[in-house]
Every structure is written in structure tokens, then in C-alpha cells.
Amino acid sequence: MREEHTIEPNELIESYLANEDIIYEATQIFDALSDYTRFQILSALCVSSKSVSELKDLCHVTQSAISHQLRLLRDRGLVFARREGQHVIYSLADEHVATLMRVGLEHAAETVSVEGE
Amino acid sequence: MREEHTIEPNELIESYLANEDIIYEATQIFDALSDYTRFQILSALCVSSKSVSELKDLCHVTQSAISHQLRLLRDRGLVFARREGQHVIYSLADEHVATLMRVGLEHAAETVSVEGE
């Protein structure tokens, strides 16, 4: 399966590639998704908004580690937080993120099943 | 324009999230796209296959830097190489990559235009 295929010239991509800022922003999103802990956080938030402690339990890391990663995700505009009593509830801020994760997981699922032969 | 929205429970995502290997593989793809040089390489290859020296000129980095990054991309199965005389021609190995870049660039374009107000 994987024969040599031609990818039709992608005009969208070409038009953006001239803009350094856009390329940099794009790499920042992918960077956010490139860490195991952050990927877990974001995918958990894809399903529903969650408090810091819920995320901490789901990801099996310390509270501090989660908070540091949440700060990074906040700074990059991928999640937003609202306080609710003692808790702070985080939500996905962007629908593109869910799309990216879906496509990334599809690719990953194929790769894993192929190499796992 | 960004009101609070609900993301419908994504069954695909949920089904993959149990598998650690798949999550790890996914983060590896995103990691490949998270570096400026690599992103340039991959987007150039989205348009058409290219030799190492063509990529070097496009990305404005040294030949060594390009080769090191190409090795990483090869190891992760995102590109493949074929020799053609003195040249080695690199091509995209996976169509998912183009999709990911397209979505990432769309997100980035919105973000940049919003913050640039």
C-alpha cells in the first residue's frame, strides 16, 4: 500500500508559507501537542472541561507539573480557565486543536499497527 | 466571535486514548512539526519532492543542519529518500502530514491576524 503519490499543489499552504509569523505560530501549536502530558491534558479537555485536580488524576503527574503545563497552554491560547469556587476549570479554547488531534491520532494508529505488524 | 462552545464527545479520540503507544506516536508527529526548520522542510515537500541542496537553500540553514533534520524525519517515517545521481531526493511519505499542516496553518493564520489586530 504506500505507492508514490503526488500531492496536488496546495495553494493554501503556499500562500501562508511566505509569512514567517504564521509559520512560527503554527510550530507553536504543534509544539503544544508534542508533549505526552500536554497531549493528555488537551485530549481530556476535548471530551469535556475539567478542574486541575481532575486533570492531575487523569495524567498521573504532580499538581505542580499540571499547573506548569496549563500555564503554557493558557499562554498560547489553547485553553482558558474560569474559577468555580475552590476549583479552576479549564476548557479547550480552540476547535482546531480537536481536529489536529483527530488527524494525528489517525496517522499514529496506522503507524503503530503497521510497525507492530 | 469565540463564545463558549461544546465539542461533541469524540468517540475516535476516546477510543485511541487508552493506547499509550498511539498517544506517544501522535506526540512524535507533532514534535516533528514543532520546529521551524522541519516545518519549512515538510511544507516545501508538500508542494513537490526536492533534493537536499534545494531544501538547504529554501530553509536558509547549513547543509549539515538540513541533513540532521532529514534524518530525524526519515527515522520517524515522515519522509523518504531516493538517490538520483549525485542528488538525494526527499519526498513526503504520508498524506496525513499535509492535512496536519493545513489545519495548523489555518489556526495560526487566525491567531496571528487576531493578535495583530
Add this chain to the structure above:
DNA sequence: TGAATACATGAACAAATGCTCATATATTAT
């Protein structure tokens, strides 16, 4: 065969990353 061109690769190093530990802040309950 020898020189030139194209590409690959190991070592080294500075910079970035992700975590832990300690501590600070905010909210609620007593």
C-alpha cells in the same frame, strides 16, 4: 586515478524543556 560536488554523520556545546521542591495565593469551612 584524482578532483569536485552532494550528502551523511559523530562529537561537542549552548539553549530550551519538563520536572521537582518549596512556597505563595485564593477559597471555603470551622
Add this chain to the structure above:
DNA sequence: ATAATATATGAGCATTTGTTCATGTATTCA
């Protein structure tokens, strides 16, 4: 007010990352 719970954050540290420099290999041409 005090204690308890939930979250945030700075400093420090080990690891990873991306590059450069030097050198190695492959191919073509004279």
C-alpha cells in the same frame, strides 16, 4: 481568625534539542 483544600509559580536541575565543526562516504567528471 485558623485550618484545610485547590491552584499557581519561582528556582534549581537533569535531560533533550538543534546547531556547528570536522570529517566520512558516494557519485560524477576530467
